[in-house]
Amino acid sequence: xxxxxxxxxxxxxxxxxxxxxxxxxxxxxxxxxxxxxxxxxxxxxxxxxxxxxxxxxxxxxxxxxxxxxxxxxxxxxxxxxxxxxxxxxxxxxxxxxxxxxxxxxxxxxxxxxxxxxxxxxxxxxxxxxxxxxxxxxxxxxxxxxxxxxxxxxxxxxxxxxxxxxxxxxxxxxxxxxxxxxxxxxxxxxxxxxxxxxxxxxxxxxxxxxxxxxxxxxxxxxxxxxxxxxxxxxxxxxxxxxxxxxxxxxxxxxxxxxxxxxxxxxxxxxxxxxxxxxxxxxxxxxxxxxxxxxxxxxxxxxxxxxxxxxxxxxxxxxxxxxxxxxxxxxxxxxxxxxxxxxxxxxxxxxxxxxxxxxxxxxxxxxxxxxxxxxxxxxxxxxxxxxxxxxxxxxxxxxxxxxxxxxxxxxxxxxxxxxxxxxxxxxxxxx
Amino acid sequence: xxxxxxxxxxxxxxxxxxxxxxxxxxxxxxxxxxxxxxxxxxxxxxxxxxxxxxxxxxxxxxxxxxxxxxxxxxxxxxxxxxxxxxxxxxxxxxxxxxxxxxxxxxxxxxxxxxxxxxxxxxxxxxxxxxxxxxxxxxxxxxxxxxxxxxxxxxxxxxxxxxxxxxxxxxxxxxxxxxxxxxxxxxxxxxxxxxxxxxxxxxxxxxxxxxxxxxxxxxxxxxxxxxxxxxxxxxxxxxxxxxxxxxxxxxxxxx
Numbered sequence: 001x002x003x004x005x006x007x008x009x010x011x012x013x014x015x016x017x018x019x020x021x022x023x024x025x026x027x028x029x030x031x032x033x034x035x036x037x038x039x040x041x042x043x044x045x046x047x048x049x050x051x052x053x054x055x056x057x058x059x060x061x062x063x064x065x066x067x068x069x070x071x072x073x074x075x076x077x078x079x080x081x082x083x084x085x086x087x088x089x090x091x092x093x094x095x096x097x098x099x100x101x102x103x104x105x106x107x108x109x110x111x112x113x114x115x116x117x118x119x120x121x122x123x124x125x126x127x128x129x130x131x132x133x134x135x136x137x138x139x140x141x142x143x144x145x146x147x148x149x150x151x152x153x154x155x156x157x158x159x160x161x162x163x164x165x166x167x168x169x170x171x172x173x174x175x176x177x178x179x180x181x182x183x184x185x186x187x188x189x190x191x192x193x194x195x196x197x198x199x200x201x202x203x204x205x206x207x208x209x210x211x212x213x214x215x216x217x218x219x220x221x222x223x224x225x226x227x228x229x230x231x232x233x234x235x236x237x238x239x240x241x242x243x244x245x246x247x248x249x250x251x252x253x254x255x256x257x258x259x260x261x262x263x264x265x266x267x268x269x270x271x272x273x274x275x276x277x278x279x280x281x282x283x284x285x286x287x288x289x290x291x292x293x294x295x296x297x298x299x300x301x302x303x304x305x306x307x308x309x310x311x312x313x314x315x316x317x318x319x320x321x322x323x324x325x326x327x328x329x330x331x332x333x334x335x336x337x338x339x340x341x342x343x344x345x346x347x348x349x350x351x352x353x354x355x356x357x358x359x360x361x362x363x364x365x366x367x368x369x370x371x372x373x374x375x376x377x378x379x380x381x382x383x384x385x386x387x388x389x390x391x392x393x394x395x396x397x398x399x400x401x402x403x404x405x406x407x408x409x410x411x412x413x414x415x416x417x418x419x420x421x422x423x424x425x426x427x428x429x
Numbered sequence: 430x431x432x433x434x435x436x437x438x439x440x441x442x443x444x445x446x447x448x449x450x451x452x453x454x455x456x457x458x459x460x461x462x463x464x465x466x467x468x469x470x471x472x473x474x475x476x477x478x479x480x481x482x483x484x485x486x487x488x489x490x491x492x493x494x495x496x497x498x499x500x501x502x503x504x505x506x507x508x509x510x511x512x513x514x515x516x517x518x519x520x521x522x523x524x525x526x527x528x529x530x531x532x533x534x535x536x537x538x539x540x541x542x543x544x545x546x547x548x549x550x551x552x553x554x555x556x557x558x559x560x561x562x563x564x565x566x567x568x569x570x571x572x573x574x575x576x577x578x579x580x581x582x583x584x585x586x587x588x589x590x591x592x593x594x595x596x597x598x599x600x601x602x603x604x605x606x607x608x609x610x611x612x613x614x615x616x617x618x619x620x621x622x623x624x625x626x627x628x629x630x631x632x633x634x635x636x637x638x639x640x641x642x643x644x645x646x647x648x649x650x651x652x653x654x655x656x657x658x659x660x661x662x663x664x665x666x667x668x669x670x671x672x673x674x675x676x677x678x679x680x681x682x683x
Contacts, residue, residue: 077467078441078467079445080468104467105468120567120568123568124568201642202642204606204624205624208627208644208670209645209646211672212646212672215671215674217671220646220647220648225645259606259624262587262606262609265628266627269628269672269673312468318566320560321522321542330443332443332444332445334467
């Protein structure tokens with residue numbers, strides 16, 4: 001069976017033009033997808049059933065027993081942590097937030113290790129952003145700062161920027177200027193019109209210098225700023241000021257380097273400064289598939305986009321204190337539920353060690369690094385393959401994903417719904 | 430009146446205790462004081478041995494002494510407006526949040542957000558302070574607005590972020606971006622620091638060590654002499670942050 005207009009379940013681009021062939025409850029071929037999409041859609045290494053660690057080895061357990069045990073672990077905890085959420089759909093995320101509130105838990109998503117600092121900066125100074133459709137049709141200057149889309153978002157350039165012809169940009173490859181700013185040469189910098197190599201940790205200084213130049217205070221800029229020559233800084237500022245419509249995309253090279261949220265704030269304020277001369281926008285290159293959706297869902301229920309602490313019965317938010325990396329590093333939490341992510345692969349060693357010390361339950365279709373730290377794992381359907389639901393693209397556009405076939409696994413929503421019901425019953429609420 | 434709170438042994442000692450109720454005025458009224466251990470509400474006596482000595486007729490006469498495993502206790506002294514708190518060891522996050530008067534003395538180290546958005550009073554930390562010392566809450570445009578925070582050791586990243594009034598004195602070194610977004614008040618750094626005063630719009634920062642990676646968007650504006658620790662130093666004066674139409678002043682020892 002051929003299915004058209006399939007939404008890719010991998011990165012924040014949510015490319016919705018894939019064509020897949022399905023045979024016997026398996027995806028057998030993918031058209032229009034990047035390597036990442038092909039791998040995600042055609043993989044065949046799912047965990048068959050729930051497993052529990054018993055005396056150093058894994059034993060099969062039923063879904064019902066796994067759900068009951070998860071509810072008991074969470075009910076027994078004084079400071080439970082519910083982490084992940086970015087690989088699943090909004091409906092499941094919503095149940096997760098309600099579960100956290102019922103338990104008095106901390107709920108956090110993968111923003112904590114990617115664009116959490118971007119959110120902090122946006123909360124300070126706002127977000128002059130736009131949709132990717134605007135960029136495709138209007139932008140004649142593109143800036144990638146601390147991002148390598150060819151590796152991390154392989155179709156970003158072909159669908160929205162460098163190679164995508166738009167309504168006002170008829171011949172994109174010739175008409176668009178691409179600037180890549182990074183600490184090293186990358187595949188993306190190789191296709192740029194201008195590559196700006198910044199010293200490690202020097203982004204904040206370069207952003208401040210560009211702001212001063214755009215404001216007409218370039219006279220005090222020294223010969224070099226963080227490895228970038230004064231001439232190149234002026235050239236980049238001129239390209240940006242002379243754009244008809246410019247778009248900055250930034251990645252973890254900016255959010256997770258020294259200065260963190262202050263780098264992003266500086267970049268947003270540079271964008272605001274450029275808007276005194278022309279139209280300029282700025283957007284984060286969200287990596288995890290539905291991480292933007294988890295921010296949306298958390299916010300509309302609790303008021304905060306990530307790192308929400310319900311311990312006192314009300315939502316409290318303070319990244320650095322209520323973020324999962326910090327909670328785990330300090331050894332605060334005494335139980336953890338991981339949903340649709342892999343902290344074992346991405347978190348610092350001290351956090352992984354603490355996950356291994358406490359009861360950790362993972363809800364995920366695959367065996368991954370977190371499996372080796374967990375006491376219990378419950379396999380589920382993959383949203384966008386054998387489960388449906390709503391996800392948000394990196395620019396905040398919600399897209400409905402469909403089932404490609406009727407699988408045998410329960411969805412995240414079904415499992416979380418049952419855990420929620422058991423907890424609610426035990427709490428008598 | 431002297432109130433001595435000594436922590437009791439706990440089964441899960443790393444679970445934080447949230448104790449904004451530990452302020453002198455609450456002990457004067459002899460309220461039923463409650464604190465949180467994780468997501469469980471507890472009586473103060475469940476987590477502390479409480480000893481009270483002597484009388485008091487106003488909060489100014491109340492001194493609270495915290496001893497034991499105090500490094501995981503958060504929010505001690507939040508909204509404090511009189512009296513004194515002495516912490517014999519380390520203290521957890523948010524100590525002295527929003528305090529408007531009184532005195533907090535910490536014999537050990539203080540975790541992050543010490544004196545966050547403080548309005549008045551004095552905090553003296555004899556060890557090191559964590560990140561965001563005397564800074565603002567997430568998304569808040571103004572940090573500390575009055576009073577005095579003195580740290581005898583070092584401070585972490587973003588010390589005195591959004592400082593709007595009062596005085597912050599770090600005797601040791603500061604990590605990244607002290608005084609970032611600063612708009613008023615005085616920040617004094619006795620040691621070294623990294624990228625001070627990014628995006629500042631007002632206030633004065635004095636640095637008596639080395640300012641590493643000083644930002645290119647500050648304009649030199651002569652020299653002056655400043656006194657510190659009983660000695661007089663010649664200081665380079667800068668104005669900025671120009672990237673932000675800033676009118677702040679940074680003095681760096683020459």
